Amino acid sequence: xxxxxxxxxxxxxxxxxxxxxxxxxxxxxxxxxxxxxxxxxxxxxxxxxxxxxxxxxxxxxxxxxxxxxxxxxxxxxxxxxxxxxxxxxxxxxxxxxxxxxxxxxxxxxxxxxxxxxxxxxxxxxxxxxxxxxxxxxxxxxxxxxxxxxxxxxxxxxxxxxxxxxxxxxxxxxxxxxxxxxxxxxxxxxxxxxxxxxxxxxxxxxxxxxxxxxxxxxxxxxxxxxxxxxxxxxxxxxxxxxxxxxxxxxxxxxxxxxxxxxxxxxxxxxxxxxxxxxxxxxxxxxxxxxxxxxxxxxx
Amino acid sequence: xxxxxxxxxxxxxxxxxxxxxxxxxxxxxxxxxxxxxxxxxxxxxxxxxxxxxxxxxxxxxxxxxxxxxxxxxxxxxxxxxxxxxxxxxxxxxxxxxxxxxxxxxxxxxxxxxxxxxxxxxxxxxxxxxxxxxxxxxxxxxxxxxxxxxxxxxxxxxxxxxxxxxxxxxxxxxxxxxxxxxxxxxxxxxxxxxxxxxxxxxxxxxxxxxxxxxxxxxxxxxxxxxxxxxxxxxxxxxxxxxxxxxxxxxxxxxxxxxxxxxxxxxxxxxxxxxxxxxxxxxxxxxxxxxxxxxxxx
Numbered sequence: 001x002x003x004x005x006x007x008x009x010x011x012x013x014x015x016x017x018x019x020x021x022x023x024x025x026x027x028x029x030x031x032x033x034x035x036x037x038x039x040x041x042x043x044x045x046x047x048x049x050x051x052x053x054x055x056x057x058x059x060x061x062x063x064x065x066x067x068x069x070x071x072x073x074x075x076x077x078x079x080x081x082x083x084x085x086x087x088x089x090x091x092x093x094x095x096x097x098x099x100x101x102x103x104x105x106x107x108x109x110x111x112x113x114x115x116x117x118x119x120x121x122x123x124x125x126x127x128x129x130x131x132x133x134x135x136x137x138x139x140x141x142x143x144x145x146x147x148x149x150x151x152x153x154x155x156x157x158x159x160x161x162x163x164x165x166x167x168x169x170x171x172x173x174x175x176x177x178x179x180x181x182x183x184x185x186x187x188x189x190x191x192x193x194x195x196x197x198x199x200x201x202x203x204x205x206x207x208x209x210x211x212x213x214x215x216x217x218x219x220x221x222x223x224x225x226x227x228x229x230x231x232x233x234x235x236x237x238x239x240x241x242x243x244x245x246x247x248x249x250x251x252x253x254x255x256x257x258x259x260x261x262x263x264x265x266x267x268x269x270x271x272x273x274x275x276x277x278x279x280x281x282x283x284x285x286x287x288x289x290x291x292x293x294x295x296x297x298x
Numbered sequence: 299x300x301x302x303x304x305x306x307x308x309x310x311x312x313x314x315x316x317x318x319x320x321x322x323x324x325x326x327x328x329x330x331x332x333x334x335x336x337x338x339x340x341x342x343x344x345x346x347x348x349x350x351x352x353x354x355x356x357x358x359x360x361x362x363x364x365x366x367x368x369x370x371x372x373x374x375x376x377x378x379x380x381x382x383x384x385x386x387x388x389x390x391x392x393x394x395x396x397x398x399x400x401x402x403x404x405x406x407x408x409x410x411x412x413x414x415x416x417x418x419x420x421x422x423x424x425x426x427x428x429x430x431x432x433x434x435x436x437x438x439x440x441x442x443x444x445x446x447x448x449x450x451x452x453x454x455x456x457x458x459x460x461x462x463x464x465x466x467x468x469x470x471x472x473x474x475x476x477x478x479x480x481x482x483x484x485x486x487x488x489x490x491x492x493x494x495x496x497x498x499x500x501x502x503x504x505x506x507x508x509x510x511x512x513x514x515x516x517x518x519x520x521x522x523x524x525x526x527x528x529x530x531x532x533x534x535x536x537x538x539x540x541x542x543x544x545x546x547x548x549x550x551x552x553x554x555x556x557x558x559x560x561x562x563x564x565x566x567x568x569x570x571x572x573x574x575x576x577x578x579x580x581x582x583x584x585x586x587x588x589x590x591x592x593x594x
Binding site: 055117136176271281282293 | 309310312313314316317319320321322323324326327328329330331332334335338388391392395398399400401402405406407408409410411412413415416417418419420421423424425427428430435467471472475476478479483484485486487489490492493499502503524527528530531534535549552553556557562565566569572573576577579580
């Protein structure tokens with residue numbers, strides 16, 4: 001998907017240095033009563049937005065009797081988490097998810113780099129057709145082709161393996177697109193300089209292009225990790241056993257069984273399964289947000 | 299250049315070799331399934347020892363006569379209509395507020411974006427708890443305000459809207475990020491020039507900011523449409539398509555047909571409908587997006 005910005009980012013020019021005027025940024029920011037009103041509205045929306053998550057935290061950290069009563073003097077407890085951890089093999093589910101996400105990311109980085117390099121720097125017949133066909137995946141994702149992909153996996157004999165979960169996603173059209181854009185911005189002079197030094201194309205790729213694309217790699221990695229950590233429908237279909245289930249499917253299997261709908265335990269399990277991603281997000285907020293921004297701004 | 303790529307043909311071959319792994323996997327898991335899907339939709343479902351027989355357009359005839367399919371399709375269209383404009387409008391508002399440096403913008407950005415990071419499964423469970431009749435939080439708040447208890451997910455008239463709210467909650471923050479990126483790349487000289495000309499705040503937004511955000515809006519729109527068809531995790535958790543198919547979406551119906559009833563031929567026909575819808579979206583994007591914008 002291509003997002004084009006009609007006006008480019010503002011870059012200071014020589015004119016700016018010579019004039020004594022600096023642009024008045026945020027000239028149209030609200031002031032006074034308007035500002036108070038907008039702040040109130042924004043805060044209300046923000047509060048509504050975190051409310052479900054806050055409620056989940058409340059229920060998970062308090063005993064079952066207080067799960068629906070907002071009694072502020074209720075005792076905090078970690079019991080629900082302990083019970084949830086023992087009620088389902090979450091340790092195994094986490095291990096599976098980490099393995100899945102790592103495997104997919106590693107494969108994606110390699111495949112996407114090679115393909116983007118070929119599309120960005122080589123001129124060969126069928127290049128545009130290949131690129132168009134690759135972009136088709138942006139619309140027709142593996143998520144909608146579940147029936148056929150299941151059939152393919154059965155034919156390949158790898159049903160119910162972690163490899164089968166990740167395989168349809170390893171050639172990522174989105175990654176190829178992002179990286180191709182980035183590679184295209186690398187100055188040709190660097191490419192020529194490397195060639196003069198006697199580098200093969202692959203060495204040029206490794207020494208020149210990859211280091212320069214590091215921000216894009218980071219952005220893509222964060223987007224990919226979030227996507228595959230949270231993926232549910234395809235892993236649900238293709239996995240059958242504890243040894244292969246990622247944590248999203250594990251959570252669903254756990255909360256769908258006869259739990260007597262004990263919400264304290266279910267919310268505790270939910271927070272457990274989102275815990276790592278949430279903590280990583282809170283610690284690296286800025287990088288996450290910038291990654292998604294960078295990924296979309298192409 | 300190494301010896302292998304010194305000739306033109308050598309260079310072509312080199313490039314194709316670089317492209318090959320990604321292209322092979324893409325072909326195997328995107329292009330081949332799409333075509334195979336079309337092929338299999340003209341056959342019957344193989345069951346046990348009975349092989350698949352060519353049945354022509356039978357599956358499609360079954361599709362036309364299937365009330366659940368039409369329900370799922372209309373549900374999906376209502377779902378798209380309900381979630382897309384609202385989440386885009388909210389995303390724009392959120393981006394403008396965060397960009398306007400209102401007090402507490404760090405917290406606001408965090409609050410708006412957090413639902414996007416959470417898995418839809420977790421989100422669905424939390425909202426399921428929220429919606430629980432009698433003692434869910436929504437019920438408690440409404441009860442205190444004097445409204446009668448209501449089974450939001452259990453009644454046909456409110457189940458789909460309830461599910462739409464969950465989707466909006468999850469998606470708006472994601473779209474906000476794209477708007478934020480666009481707003482932050484706007485030249486500050488524009489606002490200054492407009493202020494000098496005496497434009498009011500609303501005029502500036504209507505005639506300068508919003509037109510500049512049209513490419514972003516189109517991009518977000520395409521994303522939103524794809525997500526409206528792609529994301530059914532919350533249906534699996536919250537309603538399982540019920541009550542009485544009131545919340546069945548197209549991909550969920552495909553999932554049910556293919557993996558609960560194991561009717562793979564009919565599921566293939568259903569998938570073709572979904573693929574056609576996505577192809578139409580791609581075409582619309584190509585026609586509208588490519589014409590109105592230009593590369594940076």
